[in-house]
Amino acid sequence: MDESPKKIHVESVNRNTLSKQVVKSIIQLLVSGQMKPGDKLPTEMELMEKISVSRPVLREALSSLESLGVITRKTREGTFFNNKISSHPFSIMLSLAHDNLQAIIEARMALELGLITIAAEKISDEELSRLKSTIDVIANSNGSDYGEADIEFHRIIALSANNQIVEGMVDSLIVTLVKTNSEIKVREPERTVQHHLAIYKALEKRDPFEAFHQMYLHLDYVRQKVLKDHT
Incomplete structure (x- = not known):
């Protein structure tokens, strides 16, 4: 891996703009070809100087990029673009729209509704068993303590599609799911169990049409709930 300093040009942003613009400026290093996956980013001091922003704004932007899997910060080594970026293009798009909740929810719907029809044809009995276990965990949870099971x-449904080309989308799907879940103010475990059980039964029957229908009902309910709570 080449860690030698690179001569780069980064578009500066106004000091009063949000970290999203810093995210865009850093992503532009990839889009423009000035840097590539695996490359080491300039130091924080260099980025602060080139982009003309404060340390808190820069660090907020870097945290967003790290949570989306675009960069990795290594102690005493520096910050690097991840090697997997090229196989996870949705991570870049998510990073550019990290504050657009509606777009994130729609991206989640597009991914899950496509994956579940494939999953209905391929899901194994073992995966179905694991799926049922998550429903049981939610049913026995204490109110709102079921985020990981959700x-x-x-995740099980997405991975059961067992397709190496779309596998790179799963990480991005989980990012959208975590973001969506973080915006839910009041959880309804009984409703979640009801929706998940309907999806499970459709998958158990290996019925892609019913699986799609039940997943859409679930995701549309989540969309309406989150956007209502967010306004």
Whole structure:
């Protein structure tokens, strides 16, 4: 890996703008070809000087990029673009729209509704068993303490599609799911169990049409709930 300093040009942004513009400026290094996956980013001091922003704004932007899997910060080594960026293009798009909740929810719907029809044809009995276990965890949870089981339910379905080309989308799907869940103010475990159980039964029957229908009903409910709570 080449860690030698690179001569780069980064568009500066106004000091009063949000970290999103800093995210765009850093992403532009990839889009423009000035840097590539695996490259080491300039130091914080260099980025602050080139982009003309304060340290808190820069660090907020870097945190967003790290949570989306675009960069990795290594102690005493520096900050690097991840090697997997090229196989996870949705991570870049998510980073550019990290404050657009409606776009994130719609991206989640597009990914999950496509994946579940494939999952209905391929899901194994073992995966179905694991799926049912997550539903049981939610049913026995204490009110709102079931976030991990909820995420695992959707992860199992996505991975059961067993397609190496779309596998790179799963990480991005989980990012959208975590973001969506973080915006839910009041959880309804009984409703979640009801929706998940309907999806499970459709998958158990290996019925892609019913699986799509039940997943759409679930995701549309989540969309309406989150956007209502967010306004």
